[in-house]
Amino acid sequence: MKRTLIILAFLFYFIGYSQSVKIGILSDESTSETQPLLEDLKSQIRAVVGQNTSVNFSDVLINDHNIDKAKSNYQQLVNDDTDIILSFGLINNIVIYEEDIYPKPTIVFGSVNNDFIDLPENQTTSEIENVTYIIAPISYKEDLEAFRDLFDYKNIGIIIEDYVVEALPVRELFNNYFSQQDSNYKLIPINDDNNVSNLLSGIDAVYMAGGFFKTDAELKALIDEINSRKLPSFSAFENRTVQQGILAINQPETNISQFFRRIALNVEAIINGTNASELPLFIDYKKKLSINFSTAKQIEFPLRYSLLGKADFVGDNAVVASDISLSLLDIMNDVVKNNLSLQAERKNIELAQQDIKTSKSGFLPDVTASASGLYVDPRVAEISGGASPEFSTSAVVVANQLIYSESAAANISIQNSLQKAQEQTYSAAELDALLNASIAYFNALILKTNAQIQNENLKVTKRNLELAEQNFEAGASGKSDVLRFRSQLAQNTQSLIEAGNQLSQSFFTINQLLNTQISNKIDVIDAELSEGVFKNYRYQDFFELLDNPKLQANLIEFLIEEAKKNAPELKNIDFNLDVTERNYDLNDYGRFIPTVSLQGQYSLAISQWGVGSTLPAGAITAPDGTYNVGLNLSLPIFQQNLRNINRQTIKIQEEQLQIQRENTDLNIEKNVNDIVLDLVNQIANIEISKISEETAKESLELTQNAYQEGAVPVIQLIDAQTNYLQTQLARATANYNYLITSMQLERAIGYFFLMHTETENQEFIQRAQQYILSRN
Numbered sequence: 001m002k003r004t005l006i007i008l009a010f011l012f013y014f015i016g017y018s019q020s021v022k023i024g025i026l027s028d029e030s031t032s033e034t035q036p037l038l039e040d041l042k043s044q045i046r047a048v049v050g051q052n053t054s055v056n057f058s059d060v061l062i063n064d065h066n067i068d069k070a071k072s073n074y075q076q077l078v079n080d081d082t083d084i085i086l087s088f089g090l091i092n093n094i095v096i097y098e099e100d101i102y103p104k105p106t107i108v109f110g111s112v113n114n115d116f117i118d119l120p121e122n123q124t125t126s127e128i129e130n131v132t133y134i135i136a137p138i139s140y141k142e143d144l145e146a147f148r149d150l151f152d153y154k155n156i157g158i159i160i161e162d163y164v165v166e167a168l169p170v171r172e173l174f175n176n177y178f179s180q181q182d183s184n185y186k187l188i189p190i191n192d193d194n195n196v197s198n199l200l201s202g203i204d205a206v207y208m209a210g211g212f213f214k215t216d217a218e219l220k221a222l223i224d225e226i227n228s229r230k231l232p233s234f235s236a237f238e239n240r241t242v243q244q245g246i247l248a249i250n251q252p253e254t255n256i257s258q259f260f261r262r263i264a265l266n267v268e269a270i271i272n273g274t275n276a277s278e279l280p281l282f283i284d285y286k287k288k289l290s291i292n293f294s295t296a297k298q299i300e301f302p303l304r305y306s307l308l309g310k311a312d313f314v315g316d317n318a319v320v321a322s323d324i325s326l327s328l329l330d331i332m333n334d335v336v337k338n339n340l341s342l343q344a345e346r347k348n349i350e351l352a353q354q355d356i357k358t359s360k361s362g363f364l365p366d367v368t369a370s371a372s373g374l375y376v377d378p379r380v381a382e383i384s385g386g387a388s389p390e391f392s393t394s395a396v397v398v399a400n401q402l403i404y405s406e407s408a409a410a411n412i413s414i415q416n417s418l419q420k421a422q423e424q425t426y427s428a429a430e431l432d433a434l435l436n437a438s439i440a441y442f443n444a445l446i447l448k449t450n451a452q453i454q455n456e457n458l459k460v461t462k463r464n465l466e467l468a469e470q471n472f473e474a475g476a477s478g479k480s481d482v483l484r485f486r487s488q489l490a491q492n493t494q495s496l497i498e499a500g501n502q503l504s505q506s507f508f509t510i511n512q513l514l515n516t517q518i519s520n521k522i523d524v525i526d527a528e529l530s531e532g533v534f535k536n537y538r539y540q541d542f543f544e545l546l547d548n549p550k551l552q553a554n555l556i557e558f559l560i561e562e563a564k565k566n567a568p569e570l571k572n573i574d575f576n577l578d579v580t581e582r583n584y585d586l587n588d589y590g591r592f593i594p595t596v597s598l599q600g601q602y603s604l605a606i607s608q609w610g611v612g613s614t615l616p617a618g619a620i621t622a623p624d625g626t627y628n629v630g631l632n633l634s635l636p637i638f639q640q641n642l643r644n645i646n647r648q649t650i651k652i653q654e655e656q657l658q659i660q661r662e663n664t665d666l667n668i669e670k671n672v673n674d675i676v677l678d679l680v681n682q683i684a685n686i687e688i689s690k691i692s693e694e695t696a697k698e699s700l701e702l703t704q705n706a707y708q709e710g711a712v713p714v715i716q717l718i719d720a721q722t723n724y725l726q727t728q729l730a731r732a733t734a735n736y737n738y739l740i741t742s743m744q745l746e747r748a749i750g751y752f753f754l755m756h757t758e759t760e761n762q763e764f765i766q767r768a769q770q771y772i773l774s775r776n
Contacts, residue, residue, distance in 0.1 A: 023056070023058070024086070026060075027089055029089065030062050041263065048261075048268050049271060053271055070091045090163070106131045126277050143236050150248055151205055157188050186203055205233065207236070231299065232299065235248075235251075249289075251287060262283050286466075292314050312462070324522045327525045336433070339514070342433055345425065348426070349422050352418055352419035370397075371606075374393070376612070381611040386616065389610055391610040398600070398601045417575045418575070420571075425572055432747070441527075442743075446732075446737075449733065453729055454496040455496055457724075465485040558768050570665070580653050598632070679741050689730045
């Protein structure tokens with residue numbers, strides 16, 4: 001019996017302790033974006049209050065920014081069975097502020113920032129019966145200062161709802177602030193009807209102090225209009241605005257859960273008997289500058305690297321700001337057309353063609369015309385009998401025509417071969433330029449990825465610093481952890497700066513290869529295996545082919561054969577061998593072939609006068625014009641033994657070229673074998689790096705959680721972060737390294753797939769398949 005009484009006593013105790021609370025909610029507006037937040041708030045309140053109290057929520061009362069409606073809604077909750085009132089929004093807060101007494105506990109939270117709140121310095125509670133406020137560290141003035149650090153605006157447009165301008169002393173606040181600045185402002189009140197685009201003229205920046213209750217679609221349209229005008233922008237609100245395209249905010253990534261937690265704790269305290277006037281007013285959180293890289297790129301906004309240490313960066317392109325995006329094929333085509341080194345090599349071909357023309361000109365006629373005037377001593381002229389008049393003029397035309405010369409014929413043949421050799425020199429230079437362009441492109445991608453990963457690593461360090469600070473404040477760790485991560489933050493910031501500068505240098509290299517202005521802002525389009533121009537790079541199939549030792553050997557044999565067939569270096573040597581052979585023939589049997597030429601001359605006496613210009617009577621008159629024609633034939637008999645010496649020299653040159661050819665053959669074979677093995681390594685690296693990154697990421701998350709709980713030391717967290725960074729870099733660069741090695745193989749075989757048609761590439765693949773299958 002006694003036991004039964006004890007059980008009944010416990011039951012009555014718990015029945016008596018359990019209670020029901022009804023909470024009423026006032027809001028200025030309701031949108032599809034605020035509904036999920038409201039449900040989160042309700043869940044947070046129920047979780048904090050606990051199971052012993054049944055919490056019920058009445059329907060949310062909306063005022064649609066109407067003061068009278070807001071007053072009516074508030075009185076409705078005061079008069080019904082509501083136990084606690086939650087008030088959200090500026091209009092509701094103004095209505096409640098104007099009340100003299102508060103019959104029911106009321107928690108006020110809204111969009112009035114602390115620029116408008118004037119409390120005594122030491123006041124931390126409302127000191128008003130049954131009412132408490134939650135005051136967040138939101139300040140227009142602090143935002144404007146943060147924005148000025150980012151961009152030195154001169155005439156800023158401030159967007160804010162028109163009802164806020166009417167309800168609060170907004171103009172007075174901004175007038176007082178800008179009276180102390182060297183800049184001006186333009187207030188842009190907005191509502192659901194006006195067209196903001198008509199109000200954005202005459203400003204150089206935008207501060208969004210309003211727009212919080214706009215839908216995502218409306219907010220995105222407004223932000224797109226701002227960005228289309230290339231206006232730097234700043235927002236007073238949460239992370240979603242920077243995600244949707246605002247340039248920057250000075251708010252943490254998310255603080256809504258912190259607000260909901262405070263509201264829930266206040267509700268719990270009121271239920272437990274605490275008067276709302278005794279609850280703390282201020283809620284504090286650390287502000288964080290966030291910048292949208294994509295927006296900065298779109299509006300061509302110059303970002304200072306000094307911001308990297310204190311700012312987070314969002315956006316799909318966290319490094320490059322350029323409208324010119326180049327693929328590998330773009331770069332390769334432009335290099336062939338515009339590269340200065342290749343242009344110089346093409347001039348060498350033109351010069352070789354000029355040498356051919358010069359050699360052929362030896363068989364063209366050589367005609368020379370000359371005229372002369374002669375004055376003779378009169379005494380001599382007088383006794384010359386008319387043969388040497390005192391004054392005379394004459395002209396001579398001489399023509400020479402080479403009929404045949406072995407040396408001239410050999411020179412034509414030699415110059416033709418040298419011109420073909422020069423073409424092969426150009427071909428080799430072009431292949432090298434294409435390889436250099438490919439390497440520059442992939443290096444840029446590697447450095448771009450590195451910069452992006454360094455930026456993400458910087459975020460991880462900032463997160464770890466927050467954990468260290470939380471642990472320090474909670475007494476779970478010492479200040480040394482905080483200092484260690486602050487030092488790590490500085491190092492990571494420097495790494496990000498260096499990564500960005502290295503990326504810029506890689507773009508300088510590409511601009512130099514393309515013969516464009518070095519400072520020209522460009523970007524490179526990402527390259528992925530089996531995507532875009534690399535869709536035919538089925539590296540898994542290639543790996544299976546290489547992984548079979550027998551097939552691998554056959555493939556290498558085919559590639560070596562192709563390389564030797566295409567190699568411009570071997571063709572160059574072959575053409576130079578043709579030159580030595582022709583030179584040898586010239587100095588061998590060529591010395592027995594005579595040189596035959598034809599020569600003619602025509603002389604004309606134009607005029608004569610003075611003493612002795614008249615012939616004596618009966619003298620025979622010479623014709624005014626005379627000519628002669630002659631045939632020359634020459635054969636060198638002995639030229640100081642130069643012919644024999646030349647033959648010996650040429651023979652040495654030929655042997656030297658043969659040695660060079662053998663050495664080039666060996667280099668080709670070695671290069672192909674080396675590169676194929678490198679490809680196997682790169683393919684394996686791609687697969688292994690995937691596993692390593694996934695493992696390192698999971699390890700970092702587990703270590704962060706363990707560190708937050710005080711289960712592991714700081715050095716273990718740093719090691720996990722460093723390992724994750726390294727595996728990210730390895731994973732990101734593995735594909736690029738594979739493609740670089742592929743390009744090196746294509747250079748080795750003298751065949752770049754991207755520079756050939758699909759038909760030509762298919763023919764190449766078919767030859768490879770036939771070659772490999774025929775040897776199995």
